Amino acid sequence: MIYRVDEDTLRKAAELLCAGELVAVPTETVYGLGGDAFNAGALAKIFDVKKRPRFDPLIVHIAETGTLERLGDLSLLEKANREKAALLTGRFWPGPLTLVLPRRPEVPALVSSGLPTVALRFPSHPAAQKLISYSTGAVAAPSANSFGRLSPTRPEHVEADLGGSIAMILDGGPCRIGVESTVLDLTGELPRILRPGGLPREEIEALIGKTAQTPREGEQGARLSPGMLKSHYAPRTTLILHSGKEMAELPFRQNEAYLFFDRTSMESWLAGVFPAQNLRAGEGIFYLSENGDTVEAAGRFFGILHHVDGLGKTRIHAEEAPPEGLGAAINDRLIRAAA
Ligand code: TXA
Ligand code: MG
Numbered sequence: 001m002i003y004r005v006d007e008d009t010l011r012k013a014a015e016l017l018c019a020g021e022l023v024a025v026p027t028e029t030v031y032g033l034g035g036d037a038f039n040a041g042a043l044a045k046i047f048d049v050k051k052r053p054r055f056d057p058l059i060v061h062i063a064e065t066g067t068l069e070r071l072g073d074l075s076l077l078e079k080a081n082r083e084k085a086a087l088l089t090g091r092f093w094p095g096p097l098t099l100v101l102p103r104r105p106e107v108p109a110l111v112s113s114g115l116p117t118v119a120l121r122f123p124s125h126p127a128a129q130k131l132i133s134y135s136t137g138a139v140a141a142p143s144a145n146s147f148g149r150l151s152p153t154r155p156e157h158v159e160a161d162l163g164g165s166i167a168m169i170l171d172g173g174p175c176r177i178g179v180e181s182t183v184l185d186l187t188g189e190l191p192r193i194l195r196p197g198g199l200p201r202e203e204i205e206a207l208i209g210k211t212a213q214t215p216r217e218g219e220q221g222a223r224l225s226p227g228m229l230k231s232h233y234a235p236r237t238t239l240i241l242h243s244g245k246e247m248a249e250l251p252f253r254q255n256e257a258y259l260f261f262d263r264t265s266m267e268s269w270l271a272g273v274f275p276a277q278n279l280r281a282g283e284g285i286f287y288l289s290e291n292g293d294t295v296e297a298a299g300r301f302f303g304i305l306h307h308v309d310g311l312g313k314t315r316i317h318a319e320e321a322p323p324e325g326l327g328a329a330i331n332d333r334l335i336r337a338a339a
Contacts, residue, residue, distance in 0.1 A: 002155045003168060003169065013135075021042070021168075022034065022046060022166045025128050027123040027124075027175065029096050029178070029197070030144075031152040032061065032141030034141040037107065038107075043058070047110075049162060052142065057112040058112075060139070060140050061121050061140070063130075068120055071104055072099075073102040088207065088208060095122070095198075096121075096123075096182060097198075101118060119183060146161055150234070155169050180195065180198065191211045192213075194214065237311075248265065248268065250317055254284075258284065260286065261320070261321050264292070266287040294321060294324065298330055318338070
């Protein structure tokens with residue numbers, strides 16, 4: 001059931017969390033499937049409801065920077081990284097940045113799939129913050145979708161996928177950022193982005209300097225983030241990823257869908273394939289951004305993919321985003337969706 005966020009529903013949701021139940025919670029990135037991070041039963045439920053393998057660790061959400069010290073042990077970091085952690089939380093929390101830190105023994109190992117680390121995030125969505133502080137102060141929440149499926153950016157996406165198996169879905173509106181948080185590991189020598197996300201690499205590096213390259217699947221280091229499986233964020237419809245040039249040359253087929261990065265590339269393609277007609281995006285032809293803005297494109301990304309996936313087309317052709325800013329996060333998800 002979907003409940004509008006207000007003081008009453010937040011209190012009710014917090015009670016459910018304290019009782020070990022699961023609640024879908026809006027954040028600025030995507031909707032999360034929340035459970036008390038200190039309750040092993042609730043954690044087990046999260047894995048079961050999502051059908052998520054137990055080797056794929058969860059992010060713990062907090063609502064005060066100070067809670068970080070209760071869950072993560074900064075004293076085990078190299079001094080330089082301890083300083084970087086302070087800079088990062090000072091500048092980017094609350095917000096779409098998850099930090100991987102050494103885990104304190106009080107945090108159940110199940111949260112981290114037995115890893116010696118824990119991933120922490122302080123979301124900026126006010127409903128998430130209230131829910132966390134009204135409950136236990138530490139809420140484990142993966143994206144509220146079945147394992148490997150598209151992430152939810154609206155409460156209806158959660159309902160359609162997991163509605164039958166969770167106690168409550170809080171409706172906090174559409175997610176502002178639209179792609180998951182950037183996961184940054186501070187436990188190595190150099191900070192390493194394990195998952196590109198809602199905070200661009202450029203902004204992180206402007207604050208703390210160079211980060212290590214994200215390992216590719218199968219490369220050494222890839223196992224550090226066991227959740228980064230190749231096929232992920234997948235629509236049911238086959239998705240094919242194209243460069244802008246390839247996309248421009250595709251023929252139109254009625255039973256296929258076309259997802260352009262921006263309006264200009266869609267319009268020039270339409271002018272080419274329908275030269276005799278007026279420019280018009282027919283059903284199954286979409287663009288992510290009006291003016292080639294990666295922030296706008298990220299905000300619309302999952303919503304459009306959910307919609308296109310429901311059209312019953314045989315294939316989705318998607319154009320890659322420019323690699324800068326949130327384009328990196330969009331391309332990461334497109335690559336996984338196409339795998
Ligand atoms: O924006 C987000 O991060 C959303 C919202 C709900 O906050 N959450 C989210 O969670 O995307 P999830 O479970 O879908 O993705 C968590 C990612 C996975 O790739 C997982 O492998 C990685 O974070 N992760 C979690 N704990 C980790 C750890 N201790 N070490 C390395 N990677 C970790
Ligand atoms: Mg996810």
